[in-house]
Amino acid sequence: MSETLYLRPIALADSPQSEEGDAVRLAGGLVYASRFALIRRHGGRIIERQRLSVAEMPAALVALPAALAAEGAAQWAALRATHAPLHCGARIIRLDQPQVIGILNVTPDSFSDGGEFLDKPDVARAHAAAMLEAGAAIIDVGGESTRPGAAAVWEGDELKRAVPTVEALAAMGAAISIDTRRMAVMEAALAAGAHIINDVSALRHDPRSLEFAARTSAPVVLMHAPGEGEDLHGTPGYGDVVLDVFDWLKARRDAVLAAGVAAERIILDPGIGFGKSVADNLALLNALPLFHALGQPLLVGASRKRMIGALSNEAPAHKRLGGSLTLALKALDAGVQLIRVHDVVETVQALHVWRGLRDAALTDFAQLPVI
Numbered sequence: 001m002s003e004t005l006y007l008r009p010i011a012l013a014d015s016p017q018s019e020e021g022d023a024v025r026l027a028g029g030l031v032y033a034s035r036f037a038l039i040r041r042h043g044g045r046i047i048e049r050q051r052l053s054v055a056e057m058p059a060a061l062v063a064l065p066a067a068l069a070a071e072g073a074a075q076w077a078a079l080r081a082t083h084a085p086l087h088c089g090a091r092i093i094r095l096d097q098p099q100v101i102g103i104l105n106v107t108p109d110s111f112s113d114g115g116e117f118l119d120k121p122d123v124a125r126a127h128a129a130a131m132l133e134a135g136a137a138i139i140d141v142g143g144e145s146t147r148p149g150a151a152a153v154w155e156g157d158e159l160k161r162a163v164p165t166v167e168a169l170a171a172m173g174a175a176i177s178i179d180t181r182r183m184a185v186m187e188a189a190l191a192a193g194a195h196i197i198n199d200v201s202a203l204r205h206d207p208r209s210l211e212f213a214a215r216t217s218a219p220v221v222l223m224h225a226p227g228e229g230e231d232l233h234g235t236p237g238y239g240d241v242v243l244d245v246f247d248w249l250k251a252r253r254d255a256v257l258a259a260g261v262a263a264e265r266i267i268l269d270p271g272i273g274f275g276k277s278v279a280d281n282l283a284l285l286n287a288l289p290l291f292h293a294l295g296q297p298l299l300v301g302a303s304r305k306r307m308i309g310a311l312s313n314e315a316p317a318h319k320r321l322g323g324s325l326t327l328a329l330k331a332l333d334a335g336v337q338l339i340r341v342h343d344v345v346e347t348v349q350a351l352h353v354w355r356g357l358r359d360a361a362l363t364d365f366a367q368l369p370v371i
Helices: 057-062 066-079 121-134 155-172 183-192 209-215 241-258 278-286 288-294 306-310 321-333 344-367
Strands: 004-013 032-042 045-053 086-088 091-093 099-105 138-142 176-179 196-199 220-223 266-269 338-341
Touching: 004 066, 004 241, 004 288, 032 057, 032 066, 045 057, 057 066, 066 288, 099 121, 099 344, 121 138, 121 155, 121 344, 138 155, 155 176, 155 183, 176 183, 183 196, 183 209, 209 241, 220 241, 241 266, 241 278, 241 288, 278 288, 278 306, 278 321, 306 321, 321 338, 321 344, 338 344
Parallel strands: 099 138, 099 338, 138 176, 176 196, 196 220, 220 266
Antiparallel strands: 004 032, 032 045, 086 091
């Protein structure tokens, strides 16, 4: 087994001047990092961990073994890269600042809002319009539940649920992602006005989907899920969940690139809640800044998920707002570009306050007297 390398930001700063310039802007966003862990792993075991400042990083990269030098340089460049905006029809979604994705499930059995919008087009449209008015940049439409134990959905039923909803949102001028694992649904949804493919199987479930994605110009979300077939949750048996998920996403990104999908169209999602324990999810959320080293925009969907209930006296899904906002803010602090949520009004408000704090931090030190 070959040796692997990871550059993990471990100290974040509100502004570069707070570190007297010894900080880098993570992924072109509003978060800065001043210290990093350079981690080397072999055979699933960490064999070296260095703590480095920005100033110390170039020398540490030069000193790497030849087999790791190119990867180290690539990850260091990726951490500092700026991502191009997403083009969604007439809408431009900037990725130099965080954006909220509103969830619209047209299913009978989703874990949080199953049945609320199924076969109720007026209710679904009103909810989507409210999310857009509240500040959602994108609406994510799903016609299949992928919660643990959910029944398999016939492709025809998924098409019947999702496509009319996409058509209605397209008439509103919304930026739309289609949450599906099936190529026929991807194709029909894009034809109906969707702009982004959001596949929780990372284009693995349907053997036709990877080739289809390569033929389109649509951005594609690749989510980590350890299972295959109908059971995406599987039995993963992680050694180190953070580094294992990083390696999986890196390998899947490379496979999708090799199939012809352009790098600027790939978005990565660590798959919070999919085949992961509460401890696994917490570890991933704490390590989110590491995933910028993969060089792609990041999407995190932790809204109302089971881990919140597990940490909150088994609060049911509809009573997990506080936990959902906490996890959204965790993702914002990590520089994540896309936050997928149920509670758009509250999350956008939290984002606006967070953004105000970030903007203020950029001028704080300018007000200090010179001594």
